[in-house]
Amino acid sequence: MIRFEQVTKKYLTKTALEGIDLELPQGEIIGVIGENGSGKSTLLKLIAGLVRPSKGRVLVDEEPSHRRIARKVAYLSELETYYPFFTVQQTVDFYETQFADFNRERAREMMDFMQLDPQAKVKNLSKGNRGRVKLVVTLARDAPYILMDEPLSGLDPIVRNSIIKGLISFVDLEKQTVVITTHEINEVEALLDRVVAIRNGKIVKVVELDELRLNEGVSLVEWMTSIYSDNANQSKEA
Numbered sequence: 001m002i003r004f005e006q007v008t009k010k011y012l013t014k015t016a017l018e019g020i021d022l023e024l025p026q027g028e029i030i031g032v033i034g035e036n037g038s039g040k041s042t043l044l045k046l047i048a049g050l051v052r053p054s055k056g057r058v059l060v061d062e063e064p065s066h067r068r069i070a071r072k073v074a075y076l077s078e079l080e081t082y083y084p085f086f087t088v089q090q091t092v093d094f095y096e097t098q099f100a101d102f103n104r105e106r107a108r109e110m111m112d113f114m115q116l117d118p119q120a121k122v123k124n125l126s127k128g129n130r131g132r133v134k135l136v137v138t139l140a141r142d143a144p145y146i147l148m149d150e151p152l153s154g155l156d157p158i159v160r161n162s163i164i165k166g167l168i169s170f171v172d173l174e175k176q177t178v179v180i181t182t183h184e185i186n187e188v189e190a191l192l193d194r195v196v197a198i199r200n201g202k203i204v205k206v207v208e209l210d211e212l213r214l215n216e217g218v219s220l221v222e223w224m225t226s227i228y229s230d231n232a233n234q235s236k237e238a
């Protein structure tokens with residue numbers, strides 16, 4: 001379980017998140033959505049222990065997240081963080097040396113599934129294939145929490161589809177929880193169990209997708225459009 005208790009995160013003078021109270025249960029795929037600059041990446045970095053709260057606590061399985069980053073959390077960064085001169089296989093080998101929970105067999109299966117050439121140099125890969133490599137080294141870990149910051153951003157529909165299929169095929173929700181930030185709402189909707197909507201550093205709403213589908217009969221995009229316009233109206237009235 002991931003828990004935020006009254007979390008505020010400031011970068012110098014900029015407040016990225018404010019007064020966040022949130023519980024994310026295990027065994028789900030959770031989407032974090034919101035406009036540019038709303039605080040999605042900061043939320044993920046706080047869970048990963050890459051940044052610390054200015055106020056409040058972020059607990060991963062009841063422990064402050066910064067103490068457990070390497071063991072508990074596999075984090076897919078928005079940035080490209082591998083060595084361009086390595087081959088795909090050397091990249092996988094490097095990650096294996098860094099993480100005790102790295103599953104070499106799963107990495108091999110994923111490379112096959114994604115049709116990645118293990119001998120290709122990372123610097124020569126297309127952007128889409130570099131996105132696939134990021135997915136391989138993240139999902140090859142048996143970490144209980146998988147955090148993915150914009151894994152679909154800037155990729156074409158075919159690559160996005162293969163990354164989504166990779167997620168479905170290689171994540172074990174009996175043992176793993178996935179938190180994913182994205183703007184590609186239509187494409188991930190079918191994957192998600194729960195959505196956290198953020199605006200200007202605050203949580204607007206959290207919803208279970210089953211509830212949305214069954215009780216409200218609206219798509220995620222329709223829901224999102226309605227809550228963001230309600231919220232904008234409330235802000236104007238305030």
Ligand SMILES: Nc1ncnc2c1ncn2[C@@H]1O[C@H](COP(=O)(O)OP(=O)(O)OP(=O)(O)O)[C@@H](O)[C@H]1O
Pocket residue numbers: 011012014015016034035036037038039040041042043
């Ligand atoms: N290291 C930093 N130093 C200063 N300000 C920062 C830093 N990181 C983020 N911010 C600011 O905090 C706010 C939230 O940023 P964050 O990256 O969490 O948003 P986001 O929702 O992930 O945005 P995007 O969708 O554009 O990736 C933004 O105003 C951003 O400019």
